[in-house]
Amino acid sequence: MKKIFLTTILSAFLGCSLFTSCDDLLETKNFTDMSPSNFFKTEGDMDAAVTGIYLPCTTNWGYGDGGTGGWYNALFNADLAAYYPSGMITTDMVCAYSSNVYDEFNVGPSTGGALTNTYNIIRFVARATDIIDQISKSSGATEDIRNRFIAETKTLRAFYMYTLLDWFGPVNVKLDPEKLMDNTIEPRPSLDTYVGYIEKDLNEALETTSFPEKYNADADNWGRMSKSIAYGIRMKLYMHQKQWAKAKADAEKLMSMGFSLMSNYEDVFNVDRTSEHIWSIPANLASDNFYVTEILPSDFKRGYNHLGKSYIRGGEDSFKPGWQAYCMRWEFYDTFEDKDIRKNTILCEFDAIDGSHKNRSTMRGAIPIKFTDTQFDNYGIQKAHPVIRFAEVLLSYAEAENELNGPTQNAVNAVKQTTDRAGIEIPASALANKDAFRNFLLEERGHELYCEGQRRQDLIRHGVYISRARERGTNAQDYRVLFPIPQTAITEAGGILEQNPGYTN
Incomplete structure (x- = not known):
């Protein structure tokens, strides 16, 4: 397998060439001309196709999408038109030069920018579905290799579905390969159904024996999906849904997989492939951060x-x-x-x-x-952007344990790993009861994980996202815990797609 983020040019080629052009954001008819007979003849063919699905997962500016003819900011690009910074400035960060529709809570269906850039990954869910189907039908590699690629693609598809859930709630993703050529717009599924889609992909990936546990010692493949990343995404999903027992179990699994905190906080961001990185987006001269x-x-x-x-x-x-x-x-x-x-x-x-x-x-x-x-001396740096790291696992374990059993010693011990490294102590008042420890954990997560794209989800989960925005003087309304579905998608669907409550164009 080739190094994921040294194949930026290859990825762009896959995004623009293998997926033929179509006019509309939701249209998927003829979006691929790959088939087992004309493309997936070797392991290299499969590797190239799977690599193309990573196109939105870079710190560089973005990608040209041949399926729409559009250009989109990558999810982990640091510009305000990208997914994680725009969500971030609705929290403890602020647009530095003027007011912004995100930090002012004025995003609407026609806002564009990060809204459209993030929603576009619904197309990569469909493309992943196609690739999973075609790899399963190919005889161009051993069963173990095919299963490994399928597990990798299902994990990435699950992450994309989780990202869409985070911003928009359940959306009408295409998971049935038999319907990929059908341009019929399906209604949005229920929350339980949609969460089940993500959970199913991750469960099946984790059951795959040939799926590697992690790539931290493998510079050529670091950044690829692995079992540890699948556990991390599933943990995040369960935290999002407040399924505390399941979140705790996944955190415990990750705590048993050889990860640990770096002794020096700054090293986490200046040194790649450490024991603390579970999933990071690599950067290099071909793909700057x-x-x-x-x-x-x-x-x-x-x-x-x-x-x-x-x-x-x-x-x-x-x-x-x-x-x-x-x-x-x-x-x-x-x-x-x-x-x-x-x-x-x-x-x-x-x-x-x-x-x-x-x-x-x-x-x-x-x-x-x-x-x-x-x-x-360059505009960009060659440092990886952390998406899931061990500190988040420890804090998630402590939060889930607290919700289940109160501030137990196990929960305290997990948090002490981050506070000890930070040189601070857990105040005695934080241990008084479940509510006190919950409040302490929210602030500890903010201090530990600042500017890593976690804060919006944390504040929503703790029920203070909107109230804190109002305290800052915004006119944030309760419905703005979700962003609106882009108006282009609503229009193209001809009334089939339901807009999120509260939004009008």
């Missing part, structure tokens, strides 16, 4: 954390302007204890290139630099 440039101000020269430690962009004489799309709200920054070493990865003042000095009186928010190895 633009996070640091997206959060640095355009006139940034040297930044300082609360201890006065400085970080510079590249060498002393090197300058690449930042684009500062978003920053950390000061009210959230102030919730970190000064002795919390995670606060050291956030800049609260900086020297500008014109010789002036900026601080919180002139900055809209703090700079959540996170990737503190800033000695690079």
Whole structure:
């Protein structure tokens, strides 16, 4: 198998060539000309096809989709037109330069941008369905190899379905290969049915004996789906649905698979393929991670954390302007204890290139630099974006255990791994009862996982997403825990697709 994220050009070719053009977002008729007789003749053919399904999973800008003729931001690109940053600025982050429809809770069906970019992965669910079907019919590889590719594709399909669930609720995904050529629009399924789709894919992938447990020691395949990632996605699904016993069981499984926290928090973001990474999106010269440039101000020269430690962009004489799309709200920054070493990865003042000095009186928010190895001269960095890491597993285990049994010693022990590394203590007040520990865990998750795309789901699960937005002065309404289905999809469906409650065009 070839290294996933060194095959960006191949992936783009697959996305634009193997899936023939169609006019409408939901249309899938003739979207592929692959068949067992003309394409899947070798293991390499299968590998290439599966690699193409990863097209939205990159930190680079995005991809041209031959199926729609459109261009879409990748899910993990750091621009505000992408999935995780746009969701993030509805929480503890804020658009750095002006108000934004996401941080103001004014997203509508015709907003476009991240809304359309995220919804487009519904097409990759259908493409995964086609590839699973065709691999199962091919004789071009051994049964173990075919099953491995099918498990990989089902895990990725499950992640895409989970992402759609997170933003839009249940959507009308295509999972029946016999209906892929049928352009009939199906209604949206019930929540239980849709969750069952995701669960089924992950269960079947995890039952596959030839599906590798992880690729952390394999640089050529790190970033591919594996059993540990499947457990992580299923854990996230169960947390989303508040199925605490199942979430706890998956967290426990991951806690037995050899993962552990790095001793130094900063190393998690500056070193790849560590014991803490369960799933990260690799970046390299062919596929940059633009996070640091997206959060640095355009006139940034040297930044300082609360201890006065400085970080510079590249060498002393090197300058690449930042684009500062978003920053950390000061009210959230102030919730970190000064002795919390995670606060050291956030800049609260900086020297500008014109010789002036900026601080919180002139900055809209703090700079959540996170990737503190800033000695690079390009716009992008070659550092992986973490999607699921072991710290999240420990905190999810503690939350599920607390919901089931209260703040037990096992729950405390799990959280202490993250707080000990951060150099802070769990306050005695947090152990008073289930509610107190739940509230502490929400804030600990915010401090540990900031800017990693987790916060929106966490706040929704704890029932404070809308109330905190209102406290900031927005007019957030309860229905905005989901984003609207794009109007283009509603229109194309001719009344078959039901819009999420509360939204009008």
